[in-house]
Amino acid sequence: MKFSANLGFLWHDRPLPEAIRLAAAAGFDAVECHFPYETDPAEVRAALSDTGLPMLALNTLPGDRNAGEFGLYALPGREEDGRRVIRQAVDYAALIGARKVHVMAGLASGEPAHRTFLSSLVFASDLAAKAGLTVLIEPINMQDVPGYFLNTTDQALEILAELDRPNVKLMFDCYHVHIMEGDLASRLNACLPMIGHVQIAAVPGRGEPDQGAIDYVAVMKQLQQIGYDGFIGAEYRPRATVEEGLGWMQRLRV
Ligand SMILES: O=C(O)C(=O)[C@H](O)CO
Numbered sequence: 001m002k003f004s005a006n007l008g009f010l011w012h013d014r015p016l017p018e019a020i021r022l023a024a025a026a027g028f029d030a031v032e033c034h035f036p037y038e039t040d041p042a043e044v045r046a047a048l049s050d051t052g053l054p055m056l057a058l059n060t061l062p063g064d065r066n067a068g069e070f071g072l073y074a075l076p077g078r079e080e081d082g083r084r085v086i087r088q089a090v091d092y093a094a095l096i097g098a099r100k101v102h103v104m105a106g107l108a109s110g111e112p113a114h115r116t117f118l119s120s121l122v123f124a125s126d127l128a129a130k131a132g133l134t135v136l137i138e139p140i141n142m143q144d145v146p147g148y149f150l151n152t153t154d155q156a157l158e159i160l161a162e163l164d165r166p167n168v169k170l171m172f173d174c175y176h177v178h179i180m181e182g183d184l185a186s187r188l189n190a191c192l193p194m195i196g197h198v199q200i201a202a203v204p205g206r207g208e209p210d211q212g213a214i215d216y217v218a219v220m221k222q223l224q225q226i227g228y229d230g231f232i233g234a235e236y237r238p239r240a241t242v243e244e245g246l247g248w249m250q251r252l253r254v
């Protein structure tokens with residue numbers, strides 16, 4: 001199993017180039033981030049090239065967080081803002097060699113939001129395809145982000161089927177999926193062909209993936225058995241320092 005440090009959560013208080021170097025020193029095989037846009041891409045590139053780690057993915061900007069926004073893609077009337085943030089993400093991804101962009105749906109519901117999400121994804125898919133990138137959509141649980149548009153893998157699979165674009169895939173975050181749908185094993189089997197990335201954290205608490213309701217040794221074995229050959233994103237909130245909590249990595253390298 002190959003592990004990617006999610007630098008939106010791990011070493012999030014450090015400048016991004018330093019966080020990349022810390023991830024390499026801690027034994028990660030790759031990194032991914034949330035919102036790198038304020039960092040000079042040349043510095044990110046230098047850290048990636050010094051360490052040899054690939055940057056897997058980044059997020060589109062979520063809009064105005066102070067006003068409660070958490071993504072723009074499913075918000076009727078905000079299509080132009082959605083286009084702006086995907087252009088920015090694709091441009092930045094190209095500069096640092098990232099291959100995937102997670103587009104954040106936002107707080108919305110109902111048919112107008114569904115239609116907006118679909119048409120925005122068509123735009124994102126076309127733009128990303130020109131740069132050889134994959135677009136990710138991620139179901140997020142309703143306890144952490146009440147009102148988020150995309151909550152379950154079932155809903156995501158329906159959207160992906162309706163969209164029918166080979167470069168738009170599912171971000172399967174085990175933490176969110178377990179909270180919303182339980183039964184990770186059958187969700188993984190059902191979603192495998194559409195999975196573009198996997199993320200992990202403990203439930204409850206979103207700490208290191210080494211305790212709680214999800215048996216991650218079993219999850220890793222299943223992923224290997226069903227032929228998932230991508231990276232596993234460590235997207236958790238360390239209970240103490242990142243370094244102190246890294247014991248899980250050895251245990252999960254099945
Ligand atoms: O919150 C998550 O699980 C994510 O992966 C996001 O990228 C949103 O920050």
Ligand SMILES: [Mg+2]
Nearest residue numbers: 138173199235
């Ligand atoms: Mg996630």
